[in-house]
Amino acid sequence: MKWADQETYLDIFPPKEFNFEECLVYLGRSEQEALHQIKNQEVYKLLKINHQLILFKIRKSIHSLRIEFPNGAPSENIRRQVADYVWEWFDLDTDLTNFYIMSQSDKILEPIVQKYSGLRIMGIPDLFEALVWAIIGQQINLTFAYTLKKRFVEQFGESLSFEGEIYWVHPTFQKIASLEVEDLRGLQFTMRKAEYVIGIAEAMTSGELSKEALLKNQDFQAMHKSLTAIRGVGAWTADYVLMKCLHHPAAFPIADVGLHNALRLQLRLNRKPSIEEIREIAINWEGWQAYATFYLWRSLYEQQAI
Numbered sequence: 481m482k483w484a485d486q487e488t489y490l491d492i493f494p495p496k497e498f499n500f501e502e503c504l505v506y507l508g509r510s511e512q513e514a515l516h517q518i519k520n521q522e523v524y525k526l527l528k529i530n531h532q533l534i535l536f537k538i539r540k541s542i543h544s545l546r547i548e549f550p551n552g553a554p555s556e557n558i559r560r561q562v563a564d565y566v567w568e569w570f571d572l573d574t575d576l577t578n579f580y581i582m583s584q585s586d587k588i589l590e591p592i593v594q595k596y597s598g599l600r601i602m603g604i605p606d607l608f609e610a611l612v613w614a615i616i617g618q619q620i621n622l623t624f625a626y627t628l629k630k631r632f633v634e635q636f637g638e639s640l641s642f643e644g645e646i647y648w649v650h651p652t653f654q655k656i657a658s659l660e661v662e663d664l665r666g667l668q669f670t671m672r673k674a675e676y677v678i679g680i681a682e683a684m685t686s687g688e689l690s691k692e693a694l695l696k697n698q699d700f701q702a703m704h705k706s707l708t709a710i711r712g713v714g715a716w717t718a719d720y721v722l723m724k725c726l727h728h729p730a731a732f733p734i735a736d737v738g739l740h741n742a743l744r745l746q747l748r749l750n751r752k753p754s755i756e757e758i759r760e761i762a763i764n765w766e767g768w769q770a771y772a773t774f775y776l777w778r779s780l781y782e783q784q785a786i
Contacts, residue, residue, distance in 0.1 A: 481493060482563075482567060482572075483544075483563045483567070484544075485556065485559055485560070485563070487553065487556075488548075488549070488553045489546060489547060489548045489549065489553070490546070490547040490559055490562065490563050491541065491543075491544040491545070491546060491547075492544055492545040492546075492547060492563060492566055492567065492572075493543065493544050493545075494544075494545060494570065494572050495572060495575070495576075497575075497576040497577070497580065497597070497598055498570075498572070498598050498600060499596075499597060499598025499599055500540045500545065500598075501521075501540075502596050502597075502598055502599040502778075503570060503599060503600055503602055504518060504521065504523070505599075505778070505781065506599070506602045506778070507523060507602060509781070510622070510623075510626045512623070512626035512627060512629075512630050513626065513630075514629060514630040514633040514634060514637075514648050515609075515633060515648060515649070515650060517645065517647065521539065521540065522537045522538065522539040523537060523538045523539075524536075524537045524550075524645075524647060525537070525538070525647075526639075526640055526647035526648060526649050527561075527562065527565060527649060528638060528649045528652075529554075529558050529561050529562070530557070530558060530561075532554065532558065533638060533640045533649065534549070534554050534558055534562060535549065535550055535551055535640055535642055535647055536548065536549050536550075536562055537550060538566060545566070545570075547562060547563065547566060550642060550643075551642055565605055568603060568605045568727075569602065569603055569605055570600050570602065570603075571600045571601045571602070571603050571727060572600065573727070574600070574601075574727065574729065576600075576771070578767075578768070579593075579729075579768045579771050580593060580597070582764065582765070582768055583772075585764070586764050586765070588743070588746050588747070588761065588776075589765075589772055589775065589776075592746070592775045592776065592778070592779050593775055595779075596775055596778050596779075599774070599775065599778055601723065601724065601727075601770060601771060601774045602724075603724050603725060603727060604724045604725050605725065606650060606691075606725070607684070607689075607690070607691040607694070607721070607725055608650070608652070608653040608656075608680065608681065608684055609650045610720075610721045610724055610725035611677075611680050611710075611713070611717070611721055611725075612629075612632070612650075612656075612677055612680070613625075613629060614713075614716075614717040614720045614721055614724075615673055615676050615677055615680075615712055615713075615717065616628050616629055616632070616669075616673065616677075618673070618716075618717065628667060628668060628669065631667040631668070632651065632664075632667060632669075633648050633650060633651065634648065635651075635667060636651035636655055636656060636659075637649050637650055637651045653680070653681040653684040653685055654681075654685055655681075656677060656678060656681035657678065657681035657682045657684070657685040659678055659681075660678075661674040661675055661678060662674075664677060664678070672712070673712070675711075675712070676711060676712025676713075677712075679710075679711050679712065680710060680712070683710065689710065691725070691726070693706075694706055694707070694726060695726060700722070700728055700730055700731075703722060703726060703728070704718050704719070704722065707721060707722070715733075715735065716733045716735050716736060719731045719732055719733040719734075720733050720736075722770075723770040723773070723774075728770065729767060729768050729769070729770045729771055730766075730767050730768070730769055730770065731769065731770045732762065732765075732769035732770065732773065733773060734755060734758055734759070734762075735755070736773065738776075738777050738780060739758070739773050739776055739777070740752040740753065740758070741780060742776035742777060742779050742780050743758065743761065743776065745779070745780070746776070746779065
C-alpha cells in the first residue's frame, strides 16, 4: 500500500530506502525558494488542483510521511491528487536496490551513498516548472537563479495567505503564453531566456508539448531528442528535465558544473575532470547516472549549495 486516506490527513508509506531528513536538506538549500517552506522539519507546499488552492504540510511520522491540511481537508479526489503529487515529488516509485548494490563496488560513490543513504531525487512533477527552472539556471550562478525564480513566481503566480505567511504556486503555462518578452525582461531575464520561456508556454498551450506525450515513448533517446528539439533546450537542460521531471535514472547532465566540482573534490584533483574522463568514470553507473549525479551534488553541500 502506497498511502492511506485518513480523511482529515494522509499517511504515505515510502520504501525502506528513504531518508526524509536528507530530502529536507535538498529542499532547504536556498532561503530564496518561493515554492515551498520548511518550518520545524515540516514542508509546506501550495498546489492548484481543480481550480482550488490547496495548502498542505508534510512531516515525518513513525512509519509514514504524514500529510496534513492546515486550513481544512479538501475533497477525497483532491486528497488523492495530493498523495500522487508527493509520491512523485519524492521519487518514491524508484527502487534503489540496484543503485546501492552498484555503488558498493564504485570507489567514488560508495562513501557518498553510504553517508547520504535514503536520499531521493527531489523531482519537479510539473513539466513547465521543470523547463522554466532549467532555463533560468542556464549560465548563471545558483543565487541569481533563485532570485529570478522568486521574481517570476511572485509576479505571475497565485498565492494564498495563511497565519501570516504567503504561499505561492508556480505560474501556469497559459498565463506565461499571454505575456510579451518585455514582461520577463523587466525581471532581468535575458532576451533569449524570455523568448525561450514564452515559446515553451505557447507550445504547451497549443498542445504541441506535454508531459503525457513525452512519457508515451519510454525510449530515452527519443525523449531526449524531443526535448532538444525545443528552442532553448540543449543537452544539459534535456537531461536535467529527464532526471527531475520524467524520472529517467539514465539521464546524465554530463556537462554540469556542479558534477565536475564534486568529482574534482572526490578524486582530489587540482583541476576539473574532462568530459572524456567523466565518461570513463561513469561506465559503472550505466542506468543510474541520474542518481549518481544527484548524490555527487549532495556531497558539495558542505562547500556550497547545488
